[in-house]
Amino acid sequence: MSATEILKHVELGLRLVAGVVQAIVDGKDLRELRVADIIDDATQLELAKAAADERAKLKWPE
């Protein structure tokens, strides 16, 4: 493992520590940090793809 890779691992470790410690300081329970609260049920990309697919289907019906 190179020095750069080691530093990247340490950097990530510190980032994660900072995030977890900040959550504790803020009195947050990390079990309440849910993926579904961060990502929408339907992402903007999924909506854009659905709209584009619909438009294409109208032009080239199967």
Next chain:
Amino acid sequence: MRLLSRLAFAWRRFRLGLPLVVLLLPGCGASAFDVARQSLATGAALVRDTDVDLARGYTDASRIAYTQAVSAADYRAHMSDWDAVAAAQTATKAALLGAEAAVDAAEAADNEAGLFPILGCVAQALRHFTDALVEVGVPVPAAAASLVHALSQYTDCAQEVRR
């Protein structure tokens, strides 16, 4: 003593970055499960933070393909890179939600070793997603790039750490 054994265990499994976390966190009342949850949140933030740019890029690309393509198959061919990133985003979202449920179960069973295959699945999904982002020219946020790099020692979903 428990701290030392946790550190030795994590050192063997995670190599460097995460042992540091495991070393520092017990004194703060946190656990490996908290670190796993924070990692999942970082992955989820990657999906959220790139979503608008991807949606805009997809729409622009589809308009061009719509005017240039001569058939449905030709349209799909034009859109192949963008369809790949859309599929990767969906897969990443599913992997993160599945991993979260698995972390819940591992924590309920107080099974820290159960986190490793979970991280392998998340690593695989994030790697595909970031590769797809690069293909369509959407920048990968630094925190997400670091996470993917750190998890790169996990080869495939449900596999052990590469020795």
